Amino acid sequence: MAQPIYPEYPPELSQARRQYLLTNLKDWSIAHGLAVRPAPAFVPSEQDPEFALATTAPVTLFPSLFPKSCFEEGLSIQTTYNKLYSAIASDEEWLKPIIEELLDIDSFVEDLWKVHLAVAKDGYVQDLTLGLFRSDYMVHIDSSSSPAVGIKQVEFNTIASSFGGLSSKVSALHQHLESIDAYPSHKDPLIPKGSGVQSSSVPLLATGLAAAHMAYGNSKESRPLCVLFIVQDPERNVFDQRHLEYELSSSHKVRVFRLPFRQILTDTKLDTDRTLLYHAPHDPDTSFEVTTVYFRAGYSPDEYNGEEDWSARLHMERSRAIKCPSVLTQLAGCKKIQQVLATPLSPHLTRFLPNRSEAERIEKTFAPIYPMDLSEAGREARKLASDSESASHYVLKPQREGGGNNIYRKAIPEFLRNTPESHWPAHILMEMIEPPAQKNIIFRNGELQKGGVICELGIYGVCLWKNSKPGGKSEILENWEAGYLLRTKGDQSEEGGVAAGFGAVDSCYLIDI
Amino acid sequence: MAQPIYPEYPPELSQARRQYLLTNLKDWSIAHGLAVRPAPAFVPSEQDPEFALATTAPVTLFPSLFPKSCFEEGLSIQTTYNKLYSAIASDEEWLKPIIEELLDIDSFVEDLWKVHLAVAKDGYVQDLTLGLFRSDYMVHIDSSSSPAVGIKQVEFNTIASSFGGLSSKVSALHQHLESIDAYPSHKDPLIPKGSGVQSSSVPLLATGLAAAHMAYGNSKESRPLCVLFIVQDPERNVFDQRHLEYELSSSHKVRVFRLPFRQILTDTKLDTDRTLLYHAPHDPDTSFEVTTVYFRAGYSPDEYNGEEDWSARLHMERSRAIKCPSVLTQLAGCKKIQQVLATPLSPHLTRFLPNRSEAERIEKTFAPIYPMDLSEAGREARKLASDSESASHYVLKPQREGGGNNIYRKAIPEFLRNTPESHWPAHILMEMIEPPAQKNIIFRNGELQKGGVICELGIYGVCLWKNSKPGGKSEILENWEAGYLLRTKGDQSEEGGVAAGFGAVDSCYLIDI
The missing domain is CATH 3.40.50.1760 (Glutathione synthase, substrate-binding domain superfamily, eukaryotic)
Known part of the structure; x- marks a missing residue:
């Protein structure tokens, strides 16, 4: 992960520009329904039992x-x-x-x-x-x-x-922000307007x-x-x-x-x-x-x-x-x-x-995916997953839908030690995809989070x-x-x-x- | 006021229909930017200092x-x-x-x-x-x-x-609500769909x-x-x-x-x-x-x-x-x-x-409007405004813009008694318009208000x-x-x-x- 294939992006924001960008983002998003009902951490449900409030959906400031x-x-x-x-x-x-x-x-x-x-x-x-x-x-x-x-x-x-x-x-929000020059101009020829x-x-x-x-x-x-x-x-x-x-x-x-x-x-x-x-x-x-x-x-x-x-x-x-x-x-x-x-x-x-x-x-x-059963591929997977060095390139996922409960990399061997072997086939072992990292700023629940x-x-x-x-x-x-x-x-x-x-x-x- | 020139309207809402109407109203309004930032009474400003929340603008349920x-x-x-x-x-x-x-x-x-x-x-x-x-x-x-x-x-x-x-x-909201049959059908031939x-x-x-x-x-x-x-x-x-x-x-x-x-x-x-x-x-x-x-x-x-x-x-x-x-x-x-x-x-x-x-x-x-000065019309106005019977057909308004501070009907004589005469010309006296009353339901700050x-x-x-x-x-x-x-x-x-x-x-x- 985190291989630097991207140019320097996004450009730095002055405080005034961040304010301008954010104000426009908050208003445009509500005016166009880029919204969610707020999380209970933001608005407790007893404050708004009828779901009359809304807020900007979690979005990035930049594309x-x-x-x-x-x-x-x-x-x-x-x-x-x-x-x-x-x-x-x-x-x-x-x-x-x-x-x-x-x-x-x-x-x-x-x-x-x-x-x-x-x-x-x-x-x-x-x-x-x-x-x-x-x-x-x-x-x-x-x-x-x-x-x-x-x-x-x-x-x-x-x-x-x-x-x-x-x-x-x-995508319409980001195009609007670009159209009003909310983004500082970036000189990099890789990223034309x-x-x-x-x-x-x-x-x-x-x-x-x-x-x-x-x-x-x-x-x-x-x-x-x-x-x-x-x-x-x-x-x-x-x-x-x-x-x-x-x-x-x-x-x-x-x-x-x-x-x-x-x-x-x-x-x-x-x-x-x-x-x-x-x-x-x-x-x-x-x-x-x-x-x-x-x-x-x-x-x-x-x-x-x-x-x-x-x-x-x-x-x-x-x-x-x-x-x-x-x-x-x-x-x-x-x-x-x-x-x-x-x-x-x-x-x-x-x-x-x-x-x-x-x-x-x-x-x-396809990223290589192994069963965790007793087939030939499954036995190979069990070996890879039980060793903390080789496990570091993999993720263990439950078969069923819906996200959550994935076990990543070096945490896999211990998870398997605490799980009866009969339950292992309920998971698959998948080679980790190694995506390039870049930076952005996320706006959610009224707060900014900046980072990789x-x-x-x-x-x-x-x-x-x-x-x-x-x-x-x-x-x-x-x-x-x-x-x-x-x-x-x-x-x-x-x-x-x-x-x-x-x-x-x-x-x-x-x-x- | 309150002369009954309108037919029976709006039709009664069953509880299920009110719920249906309101849910659709709340979602459509936010999806289309029929919104305001919430009043401090609804969301205290310290809870949302950055104005990230929004709510449906105060609207009527029916046209x-x-x-x-x-x-x-x-x-x-x-x-x-x-x-x-x-x-x-x-x-x-x-x-x-x-x-x-x-x-x-x-x-x-x-x-x-x-x-x-x-x-x-x-x-x-x-x-x-x-x-x-x-x-x-x-x-x-x-x-x-x-x-x-x-x-x-x-x-x-x-x-x-x-x-x-x-x-x-x-107006687009009300047309949407009509198009999804959120309103009960009204038989009155005066109000066709x-x-x-x-x-x-x-x-x-x-x-x-x-x-x-x-x-x-x-x-x-x-x-x-x-x-x-x-x-x-x-x-x-x-x-x-x-x-x-x-x-x-x-x-x-x-x-x-x-x-x-x-x-x-x-x-x-x-x-x-x-x-x-x-x-x-x-x-x-x-x-x-x-x-x-x-x-x-x-x-x-x-x-x-x-x-x-x-x-x-x-x-x-x-x-x-x-x-x-x-x-x-x-x-x-x-x-x-x-x-x-x-x-x-x-x-x-x-x-x-x-x-x-x-x-x-x-x-x-034009509704007849009188100055409160010492002209002929103004002297007539002062007479009308000082008598509680005749004042009951009038409103006393400040000259300046922005709403607020109007004095209505029988409250006018007392207001004038407590106001130096030199300030009277800052107001005008206007015959009250007598509008017909009807019923509707207003949705604001997450609450319904029903009435005339x-x-x-x-x-x-x-x-x-x-x-x-x-x-x-x-x-x-x-x-x-x-x-x-x-x-x-x-x-x-x-x-x-x-x-x-x-x-x-x-x-x-x-x-x-």
Whole structure:
């Protein structure tokens, strides 16, 4: 880490300029909805029980530098990634043995799988699936390879890929700040004015939801149609989601309702043909037919607190609404799948991407990932992870989604000593990506934090596909790249989720290196 | 007051619908910058010293009902009002005796007048003036006249006419809430869906500033040009102003800086030809030439705390920048002028509006206003105001701007008994407008207030005029109506300024009555 590939950036700020920059940032962000509901540490919930306050979302003051070649590679392979994951999610035969290996050690995967089995038993009644994906990368420097700079995938998100709403806003913020000369002029010819990139994630993701809504077709009973956003309640990152909703309703004239996960069984029911009907509490006499269920909740084990929550998920999955994503698509995003694909010499990638050059470009973005099981690769991994010297190049990650609980480098051996060996296969061992360090200033909760940062590039992808019978070949109806997210965190922290309290949303200044 | 001319409105809200409406209102408003920095009563300033928090601006949950004929009359006479006030501001000869009457009793008017005299002595170097006006009305019911319903002017604002930014946003909010069926359907045929009116105040006011900027011409020294917003610091209503700035910079490519009133002398200077130069603290090496000074501060006596503040105002007035407004234009808006025009049988209106039908339409919007001096009309006023029965139809207002300190109805006689007679002429006596009452719900500081409300309609106007020598005839270069504001307050309160802590921004549902 911290290899100095970037020029001196950002330029120093005089006190007056920092004040000018910050005042403009704070006002522009609120005027344009680059906002979150404040964290309890900033505003205790008893002070604002109705969530009437808001604050600027955690953002960087400057766009961060990002190698242009890496950025363009990420964008250009996204449609191939969409193809790969839609194919995986459609291939129950291939998924089954991999998922079954996890059942005993990851009850969340087990419960999701049970939902799939229960629906498969009666038969799925909707053959379309929508993916709003995000593939996350870091720049990786390896002076022994050529080119020495490339992108390595951190993870592939198949459910609740967040920050598509705020991402469009933060790149517009940085462009505004540049347009009012809030940044001191930097003489470095590597960073000409106008190197910033606007992210079009809001219109591109909303168009994905609109495409699913259209593909669903009309209501046989002539009911009014809607899209449901399944959400957490309360949700501090609500404006991120609202920007997609507003785009969907204003540009595509699609009705959208937000339904808290806990209210699914109360407010929806299945018609005899498993059409999903929504009865809004404020308008109980109207029966809306749900074309598309967009999950911004239900992705993490701690959201399921018993049978009722799993019944709710099953209820959605059984329905005739298009799911974004289906349970199988969510499972396709689990880290075990990433590991299986990225295990050195794995034969799996070509099953889904028979075109050799496509498969090779994807493969180049994999950091080597090992299982922690008793396979040949797994035994090698256990050796690497137990020795503190070799472990220092690795991270140990739980298979399941949602961030948190990663074990880094020299902490791995001790963690394994305190964990029963039977639980080791619930993790994967991944070679650490060594990103270049740079500096930036993060504004969050009304305070500035200055220092070394590392950046994670997320590329959004939209994919709508048809899968007439599970195990059959999927047919892609829509497939496009959908803008980008740059998330930036202090280089002290090894976690990357802005919503979880670390890091900030950011945008890219592209540079040639 | 409280005559029931409106149908049953707004419809009752179930608890679930109120929740739905409010959640959507809170999220949409923050996502679109319909916001203010929170009041200290909501968030103590020590909790958020850097002003990082924001909250929904005080708004009504429903659009309020407004008679269509009244709304249209207000819009259609605005260009005549613009003509009237630009002519008044250009007619020093006419203004002089009226203002001089106030000098001994209103030190604020006196100080403003001194600024004008000082500049006039050396000669003005800018013959263009910009007005961003707002004419405020209430609906007045008088069953003895025909039609029984009309608008009466409350005041005419010639400086710092606020809420043009939020006004466009609140009408868009109400249209959004209607589009998602947040309002229960109302069966009354008087209020069909789609009766709401979008206010275009943001683009129309920004275009006014852009017109002045263009009319200023190029810098002789090829300096970069800018518009200065003179502002209070801190300013809770900052987003209202920012929306005009963002429109001006994005649609018209005009550079805008915000300059706190207190920083005028530090950050600006006059070149030898009185060109106004701005040196931004964050960029002290660049010399911006100011085309237009837009005052959102400096309108109220309590902003002037000594010689230095008056020097700052004089400094601006002497400059070659176009003022929005000039000191004479600000003085033209003082209540004494309104009173002179509206004194029954006054000959003044036709001096400025020789076209008889134009003058008559304007005159119809005047509520009778009496001076409190020793003229014939003034002696009549003193009689009316001292008797508690007759006083109950009147309001006693100070001559100067800024709201507050009005004395209503039966409180007038006692106020006069406790005020030396020599100070009486600092006030005017105005017949109370009797607006119809209706109901609405106001959301402010995270709380709902439900009850009877009265509404005040403000019509914005843009006027750019040329006045080659003071006293000469003015030539109008640009003149248009610029959208509307509806401000709504509880009918308990007799004050109308939302920023001062009473009332809310609102939009109109037009009805035929």
